[in-house]
Amino acid sequence: MSFQSFDDPAGCSDHPARLAGLRARLAADGLDGFIVPRADAHQGEYVAPSDARLAWLTGFTGSAGFAVVAPDRAGVFIDGRYRVQVKAQVDLAHFTPVPWPETRPSDWLRDALPEGGRVGFDPWLHTRQEIETLEKALADSGIGLIATDHNPLDAVWTDRPAPPVGRARAHDDAFAGETAADKRARLAAELRKEGQAATLLTLPDSISWLLNIRGSDVPRNPVVQSFAVLSDDGHVALFADPAKFDDALRAHLGNEVAILHPEGLTPALLDLEGPVRIDPASAPEAAFRLLESANTQIARATDPAILPKARKNAAELDGMRAAHLRDGAAMVRLLAWLDAQDPAGLTEIDVVEKLEALRREAGITDISFDTICGAGPNGAIVHYRVTRATNRRLTAGEVLLIDSGGQYRDGTTDITRTVPLGPPLPDAVAPYTAVLRGMIAISRARFPQGVAGAHLDALARQHLWSQGLDYDHGTGHGVGAALCVHEGPVRISRVSTLPLEAGMILSNEPGYYRENAFGIRIENLVAITPADAEPGRTMLGFETLTLCPIDRRLIDVAALSRDEIAWLDSYHARVRQALSPHLDSDTQAWLTHATKPLSS
Template identity: 60%
Template sequence: MFQTFDATTRPSDGPPRLAALRARLAEQGLTGFLVPRADRHQGEYVAPCDERLSWLTGFTGSAGFAAVLPEVAGVFIDGRYRVQVKAQVDLAAFTPVPWPETGLADWLIAQAPEGARIGFDPWLHTVKEIAALEKALAARGLALVPVEENPVDAIWPDRPAEPAEPIVAHPLQFAGEESAAKRARLGAELRAEGCGAAVLTLPDSVCWLLNIRGADIARNPIARVNAVLEASGKVDLFCNPAQAAGLDLGADVTVLPRESFAAALAELGGRVRIDPESASQAVASLLSGKAEAVHGADPCLLPKAQKNAAELQGMRDAHLRDAVAMVRFLAWLDDAAQGGTLTEISVVEKLEGFRREANELREISFDTISGAGPNGAIVHYRVTHETNRSVSPGELLLVDSGGQYLDGTTDITRTVTVGPPPEGAAEAFTRVLQGMIAVSRLRWPRGRAGRDLEAVARYPLWLAGQDYDHGTGHGVGAYLSVHEGPARLSRISEIPLEPGMILSNEPGYYREGAWGIRIENLVVVEPAPALAGADDREMLSFETLTWVPIDRHLILPGMLSPGERDWLDSYHAEVWARVGPRVRGEVRDWLRQATAPL
C-alpha cells in the first residue's frame, strides 16, 4: 500500500460534527463526552473505523484526546503536536489543551458545570485511566457514565467498516521460538502467581505469542485480535474466523468469533490477570461477575521487547538492506534538490520507490515525515496535497521514515540542508548530534531505566538553553509495531533496560516557523564490553543498528570533542565498510564523500 496524501478531514468539518455530537449527548442525558484516539485494543495505531478523534476534530496526531462539554471542547495534545493541532482544528470550535501539563480531571473540574455527567465508551479507556479519573471527579461531584453506544459512531454516517484482513503465520526462522514454547513459558508464570488465565488485548502481544502477523492496521503487520491465555498454555483467539482460514495454530489454540469475546470474559472464573494500563474498563467490568481480576503487566510485553538471537539478526539484516535504500535516496536528493523543483511529496514517493526496488519491502513502517523548512518543525508532520511545500535552497529538510520487512522493522531520521543552512541551524544540528552520540556511547549499570539515561541526549542543548518536547527514544518491534512498549528513553519510563531491547535514539530541536532537526538511529541493548580497570558490576551499552551517513554540511567540527569526532569518524567508516560494497557508480562515489573523516 503506497502512502497517500489526501487530508481525511478539514478544520471546516469540525463545527457541524461537534454540534451534532452535542445534540446527541443531550438526547442521552449527558453533559459531556470523552473522545480518545484509541480502539478496543489500546494500541497507538488505529484502523480508519476507529479514527473518531480525527473525524470529529480534524487532529490526526498519534496521541491525544478530546473532552466535549456544552460550551467548550478541549483537544489535549502533548509537546509533539502543539504546532500541528493549530493547523488542523477549527480554533473557534476546539481549544488546544497542553497535556500532561494540564490534566483531564483538573480541566473537567474547572470547565464542567456542577453535577455534570461525563460519558465515556468503556471499551476505549483503560482500567487505570478510569480509576484515576473517577476518583478525582467524584470528589467534586462530577460523574463518569459508561455508555453502551458510542455517540460519535451514531453521528458518523460513513464510518468505515472494521478491517478483517487475512492472518498469516510468521516464519520460525524470523520468530526464533515456537509459539508452544512461548505459551508454556508464560503459562508457568501465571501458575506461579496463582492465576488461571491472562486476558491479552494488545494485538502485537497476541501476534508475537502465536507467531502470526496481519494487516488490519496500516503500516503495522498486526491483526486486531484479542486472546485469553490459560495457565496450561492453551489460548482462545478472538477474531473474524475468515481471517484465520487455512491457518494451522495447533490443537491448543482455539479460534473463536470476535463478537464472542465479551461473553467469554463474563464466563471466566478464578484469578485472571489483566493489565490495567492496556486492558479496557469494559474488560474489567465483564470479569467482575465470576472472576477475580488480578492487576499485572501483560505477560508478553517484556519477552517481546527482549529480542532473541534470530530476531536480532533479522533486525540487523533489515537495517542493512534499508541502509542501501536510504543511501541511494540521499545521493539522489543531494543532486536533485539543488534544482529547486522537488516537493515534500516527490521526496516521499522517491524514497518509497527506493525501498520497494529490492522487492523485499512488505510495507513502510509509518507514513513518511517529509518536512521542508517550517514544516520540519512539526514533529509528526504528515504532508498532504494542501500542505505540500517545495524543497527550496537555503532550507532544511527533515525526513523520518522506515520499512517493514519480513525479518525486521526500521525507523530512521535524517535532516539535510539544501544549499547553505539557515542561520543557527548548524549550531543546533551539531548539539543534536552531540546528544545522539552521547546516547550511542553510553555505558550504564544494569537495572537503570530510560528515565535515568535520556538526559544525556539533552545536555548539549540544555547548555544552550534549548530542548525538545518529545521523548528521546521508543521501543521498536521485530516485524511488528514501529512504536513498541514498555521500554523507552523517556523521563517517565521506569522499565529497566535489558539486553535485546531495541530503541530509537532520536534527539531533536525545532524552531517554529523556520525549521526542524532530528537525527535518529536504532540501537539494541547489549552487555557492555569489558574495560581494563573497571569494577565487577554488570554494565550494559548499545549496539548501533542503523548505518546511514549524517549530513556533514550541517556539522560544526569545532563544537565536537575529540571523543565525539572519533565516534563520528568511526561510525562513518563503518557505514562505508557495510554499505559501500552494496552500491555502485555515482551512489558509491557520493557515499565515499559522505563518509569521509571530518
C-alpha cells in the same frame, strides 16, 4: 503497490456540524460531556479507519491526544509534539487546543461543567488505570463519570467504515527465533507460578508476537486486531474475525489455538474462572467490569507478553540487522539522488515517493509509519505528515527533515536524517551540532544493569540545555522486530523508570524545532547489548543498528570533542564498509564523500 496516501484523512469542513450532532446526542442521552480518545479498544497508536473517532470529530490526526466535549466548549488535548500541528488541523472557532499533561482533564472538566455534571465515556476505549486516575481526580467535584453502554459518537457517525478484515499470515519461526508453542508454554508456566488460571491479552502486537502471526488490519503495523485468552495449560482462545485465517494459517496455529468470533469475547469473559491476570495499563475498562460482574477473581499485573516481546532473541536481532542493511542502502540511494537534484524542482511528496520506491526495491511489505518529510517550517512540526494541501516545494537554503522507516519480513526500521538544501543555514548549525552530540552521547553510553531510560535521557539533551534549548518529545521509544515501530514498554524518557535489558531495541532521536523556521532530528535504532565490566558487575551498552551517513555539512566540528569525532568517523567507516557492496558505482562515490572522516 501503493503505501502512503497524501490526502488529508480528516480534511473536510464538516467538523462543526459533527460536533453539533454529538452534542445533540449527548443531550438526548442525559450527558453533559463526553471523552473522545485517540485509542481503539486495543489501545493502539495507529487505528483502523473505523476507529479514527478523534480525527473524524475534530480533524486532528496526531498519534496521541483526546478530546473532551462539553456543552459550550470542546478541548483537544495534545502534548508538545502536536502543538503546532493541532492549530493547523482543527477549526479553532469550535475546538480549543489544550496543553497536556500540563492541563489535567479533571481540571478542565471542573471548569467546564457544573456540579452534578455527567461526563460519558466508552469503557471499551479507555483503560482501567486511565479511568481510576480520572475518577480519583474528580472525586470531590460532584461531576459523575458515566460508562456508556453505547458510544454516542458512533451513533452520529453515519458513514463509519466497516471494521478491518485484513489477511493474516504466519511469521516464520526462523525470524521469530522461537515457536509459538514454546512461547505459549513459557507464558503459561509463568501463570501457574503466579497462581493465575488465565490471562486476557488485549494488545494486538502481544498476541501477534505470542502466536507468530502477522496481519494487515492496521496501516503500517503488521498486527492482527484481536483479543486472546491464554490459559495456564497453554491453550489460547483467539477472538478475531475467522475470515482473516486461511487453512494454512490455521494449521500453523495448531489445535491448541481456537479461533472464535469477536462477539464471543463478552460471554467468554463472563465464563472465565479466576484468578484472571489482566493489565490495568492496557486492558479496557469494559473487560474489568465484565469480570467483576461475574465475581471473577482478578489479578492485576502487566501483560505477560510485553517484556518477553521487548527482549529480542538472537534470531530477531539478526533479522533486524539484515533489515537495516537493506534499508540503509535504500536511504543512501535516496540521499545521493537528493544531492544531485535542484531543490526547486522537487516537493516534499516527490521525496516521499522516491524513498518509497527505493524501499520497495529493497523488499518492504509496507512503510513502518507515514513518512515525515518536512522542508523549512514544516520540519518544525514534530510529527508532520505531508498532504496535497500542505505539500511544500523545496527551497535552497532551507533544512529538510526526513523521518521514515520500513516493514520487512525480518525486521522494522526507523531512521531520521536532517540535510541542508544548498548552502547550510547558519542558524541551524549550533542546534544541529548539539543534537548530534546528544545522539552520540546515547550511542556511547555504558551503564549498569538496573538503569532506566529516565537515567539516560539527560545525556541526549545536555548540549541543547547549555544553549537554553530543548525538545518536547522523548529521546527514544521501543521498536518491535517485524512488528510495531513504536513498541512499549521500554523508552528513553525522563518519565520511564523501567530498567533497560539486553536485547531491547530503542530509537535514539534527540531533536530541536524552531517554529516557522526549521526542524532538526537525527535518529538511529540501537540494541542493548552486554558491555565490558569489572568482575561481579553487569554493564550494558548500545549497538547501533541503523546504517546511513549523518550529514556533515551542518556540523560545527570545532564544537565536537575528540571522542565524539572518533565515534562519528568510526560509525561512518562502518556504514561505508557495510553498504558499498550493495550500491552502484556512482552511489558508492557519493557515500565515500559523505563518510569522509572529520579528523582528516
